[in-house]
Amino acid sequence: MTSPSAQLATFAAELRFEQIPETVVRKTEDLLVDWFGSAVAGHGSRPVDSIARFAMSMGGAGEPGSTSEVIVNRRRTSPYLAAMINAAASHVAEQDDVHNGSVFHPAAVVFPAALAVAQAIGASGERFLTASVAGYEVGIRVGEFLGRSHYKVFHTTGTAGTLAAAAAVGNLLGLNTAQMLHAFGSAGTQSAGLWEFLRTASDSKQLHTAHAAAAGLMSAYLAQDGFTGAAQIFEGPQGMAAGMSSDADPAKLVDGLGQRWATVETSFKFHASCRHTHPAADALLQVMKANKLRPGDVARVIAQVHQGAIDVLGPVVNPSTVHQSKFSMGTVLALVARFEHADLNAFDQHFQDADTVAFCNKVEMQLDEEVDTAYPQRWIGKVTLHTTDGRVLHGRVDEPKGDPGNTLSRAEITDKALRLAAHSGGSTPSQMQAAIDALWHIASAERVETLLNP
Amino acid sequence: MTSPSAQLATFAAELRFEQIPETVVRKTEDLLVDWFGSAVAGHGSRPVDSIARFAMSMGGAGEPGSTSEVIVNRRRTSPYLAAMINAAASHVAEQDDVHNGSVFHPAAVVFPAALAVAQAIGASGERFLTASVAGYEVGIRVGEFLGRSHYKVFHTTGTAGTLAAAAAVGNLLGLNTAQMLHAFGSAGTQSAGLWEFLRTASDSKQLHTAHAAAAGLMSAYLAQDGFTGAAQIFEGPQGMAAGMSSDADPAKLVDGLGQRWATVETSFKFHASCRHTHPAADALLQVMKANKLRPGDVARVIAQVHQGAIDVLGPVVNPSTVHQSKFSMGTVLALVARFEHADLNAFDQHFQDADTVAFCNKVEMQLDEEVDTAYPQRWIGKVTLHTTDGRVLHGRVDEPKGDPGNTLSRAEITDKALRLAAHSGGSTPSQMQAAIDALWHIASAERVETLLNP
Numbered sequence: 001m002t003s004p005s006a007q008l009a010t011f012a013a014e015l016r017f018e019q020i021p022e023t024v025v026r027k028t029e030d031l032l033v034d035w036f037g038s039a040v041a042g043h044g045s046r047p048v049d050s051i052a053r054f055a056m057s058m059g060g061a062g063e064p065g066s067t068s069e070v071i072v073n074r075r076r077t078s079p080y081l082a083a084m085i086n087a088a089a090s091h092v093a094e095q096d097d098v099h100n101g102s103v104f105h106p107a108a109v110v111f112p113a114a115l116a117v118a119q120a121i122g123a124s125g126e127r128f129l130t131a132s133v134a135g136y137e138v139g140i141r142v143g144e145f146l147g148r149s150h151y152k153v154f155h156t157t158g159t160a161g162t163l164a165a166a167a168a169v170g171n172l173l174g175l176n177t178a179q180m181l182h183a184f185g186s187a188g189t190q191s192a193g194l195w196e197f198l199r200t201a202s203d204s205k206q207l208h209t210a211h212a213a214a215a216g217l218m219s220a221y222l223a224q225d226g227f228t229g230a231a232q233i234f235e236g237p238q239g240m241a242a243g244m245s246s247d248a249d250p251a252k253l254v255d256g257l258g259q260r261w262a263t264v265e266t267s268f269k270f271h272a273s274c275r276h277t278h279p280a281a282d283a284l285l286q287v288m289k290a291n292k293l294r295p296g297d298v299a300r301v302i303a304q305v306h307q308g309a310i311d312v313l314g315p316v317v318n319p320s321t322v323h324q325s326k327f328s329m330g331t332v333l334a335l336v337a338r339f340e341h342a343d344l345n346a347f348d349q350h351f352q353d354a355d356t357v358a359f360c361n362k363v364e365m366q367l368d369e370e371v372d373t374a375y376p377q378r379w380i381g382k383v384t385l386h387t388t389d390g391r392v393l394h395g396r397v398d399e400p401k402g403d404p405g406n407t408l409s410r411a412e413i414t415d416k417a418l419r420l421a422a423h424s425g426g427s428t429p430s431q432m433q434a435a436i437d438a439l440w441h442i443a444s445a446e447r448v449e450t451l452l453n454p
Numbered sequence: 455m456t457s458p459s460a461q462l463a464t465f466a467a468e469l470r471f472e473q474i475p476e477t478v479v480r481k482t483e484d485l486l487v488d489w490f491g492s493a494v495a496g497h498g499s500r501p502v503d504s505i506a507r508f509a510m511s512m513g514g515a516g517e518p519g520s521t522s523e524v525i526v527n528r529r530r531t532s533p534y535l536a537a538m539i540n541a542a543a544s545h546v547a548e549q550d551d552v553h554n555g556s557v558f559h560p561a562a563v564v565f566p567a568a569l570a571v572a573q574a575i576g577a578s579g580e581r582f583l584t585a586s587v588a589g590y591e592v593g594i595r596v597g598e599f600l601g602r603s604h605y606k607v608f609h610t611t612g613t614a615g616t617l618a619a620a621a622a623v624g625n626l627l628g629l630n631t632a633q634m635l636h637a638f639g640s641a642g643t644q645s646a647g648l649w650e651f652l653r654t655a656s657d658s659k660q661l662h663t664a665h666a667a668a669a670g671l672m673s674a675y676l677a678q679d680g681f682t683g684a685a686q687i688f689e690g691p692q693g694m695a696a697g698m699s700s701d702a703d704p705a706k707l708v709d710g711l712g713q714r715w716a717t718v719e720t721s722f723k724f725h726a727s728c729r730h731t732h733p734a735a736d737a738l739l740q741v742m743k744a745n746k747l748r749p750g751d752v753a754r755v756i757a758q759v760h761q762g763a764i765d766v767l768g769p770v771v772n773p774s775t776v777h778q779s780k781f782s783m784g785t786v787l788a789l790v791a792r793f794e795h796a797d798l799n800a801f802d803q804h805f806q807d808a809d810t811v812a813f814c815n816k817v818e819m820q821l822d823e824e825v826d827t828a829y830p831q832r833w834i835g836k837v838t839l840h841t842t843d844g845r846v847l848h849g850r851v852d853e854p855k856g857d858p859g860n861t862l863s864r865a866e867i868t869d870k871a872l873r874l875a876a877h878s879g880g881s882t883p884s885q886m887q888a889a890i891d892a893l894w895h896i897a898s899a900e901r902v903e904t905l906l907n908p
Contacts, residue, residue: 059513080512195692202682228656238649
């Protein structure tokens, strides 16, 4: 009888490119290009700059160990510090991917760690993609394992993300099963990230991804060097479940390992806001289009949501910053009602418009039994809309834009990444296009090279 | 009405040397010299070497930013990486200090962070001591706040330790109150450390202190640069208490701030084992001395302990490594019975002796109501001893050796540090004596210089 921890470690250590179905590889490339746009979008962000300044001042630049690209400043540093900075950059635009069932944003923690190490050790594109899939598969299962009670207080991308980064880097470093299990132990015991920062719109989200990628990477390197960790960090009586969940299910750690590819279940973000707002946003769009309504026709909107949305978005009232407004259901619905798409520009330029605020004040959230029961496997969008002329209308989407059944094409993914780069100024359009082209062909690369800096 | 978080941040930011009573300063010097011995004792430890190799390879050595001493290898690196390595080194010999009420080991996380930054910015000895007191006072109160439910699963030195390091470094960097509160938010949301590693005698304890010192230091530097954190990371509805405790008491965060100096309540370790074994060890010594018993006279020992001892030590049966044996009540009592002092040499040379194992098998733990009720404020030691000739004897100590009422003299502290250095080979006796001399006079130093390397 092997423990769930050991089974998951075996999978992560032994995963090879040849075992991964073609569709999963292609989806991983989609997720990679989509992530890269989000990482470049972190250029110029104040909290990301702070983390970059700290990391660069604490070492690595200009030394022999400076092997890895820092995407937001086009310098190089050690893989540890590059992973830290790139992960901080990846989550700030709120445009990175999400896995519904685990409520986890894999790209922001997996790719920064895997890319930094792939560049450091000169790994092939195949090995880099394989490691990334290992990170997705592990992180998603850890998120599902930790359950809804965990997500009420903890930012799963920070907590499960540490394990995802450890799995990706461990696979890339060629850890054996025993070493991978030690890496999990070291990663899990550093796993952290609390939602409390949302209440004051503070910068912790960037710190959570930075911490997860860096601590996960460190755990894998330490394991390679013989450093040991708990054998059952997930399900043990003083492990992650015991400390940070009341509904953890160890069976979820190993659910369909090697058969079910959770990577392909990952959704792209279409709107530039917290994913919890997307189902209602698309449902609002559906009912407004179907009834040819304009924002002025709307008297009241009830967004019918799952409990997790209320937990995360509920504390945000009267958003005072662009970032906080991405966690305001009212602001998001207002921007969608006004512009059909709550993209980065809409938030930057219009989150405090009088028209936005007026619409925002018409929005309330209500727990909906159907939506809540389906969640987190399915993110159903439902709104009830009262018009100024007294009608009561219902909007609904079963898969919000970006979900696997309603996904983005490669052209849409490329376009999104180009727009993110243009928005942040983190790259010229031609450099960005060249980097994106390289990423679409990464599977055939003999070595993973730097993307934006020479 | 200021929140407990804000009151604690105000205290940590505003603490100045002049406000600290003379006795507290002197005790802090005692704790500093005692810590330094433990840090040098980390020299040659495999897990410490792993963390040092990782950190040194990830940057900082030889650059302009390499300002801070790495005690175990006498090189220099950035304050972030030096704090990480020195903290890993400080906890491995299990000889560092402990605060009873919080079940927290302050020295291992506070001094590594404060020393690395003091050396980096050229702080005076007074500022360094002040920052260290801020770290002790904050960390101890956070540990008390998190409570016994927290300690059942979490290693408080890892969790509260992150806040302690942030407070110390924040004070040293001159953060204002608002910045200190942000540093607390960033530190608390990275707070981590699970006991699960004890079950397999793995290396996480060193990772916990390394993580706490490094993440706490990072949080203070980020706050200085404008990076924000949650305003109520301790008591907020999605903060540390919500996620990691079921009996947290916010009043304890601010208990007697500025009047009660928790620093002086800190105990020194006499035996080289988990502190939970010390009360019973001293009680056993008491009853064996009083009755002139030798180990062969003992048929059975019942160590009457608090629940926390059972939680931490209970999983350790048949210890297979020196480190694990320091968490075995049976081994510790056996070494005390045989040598009167379970010091580093006793563990290294005798933890698996037939005589040790035989005595170990005569020991059991039992929950004792009086001991459990007094804990954690008082660590009463009680044993019931059955002799081979049929007598039933009782041993008792009210304050184990090293507690404030039964403390070590400066000569004993110096001797302990010299012995630790000699044991690890981390320093020659003359170098160690010189460093200790410098530390006894640190209060009058204009700048905190390196201690062992030139």
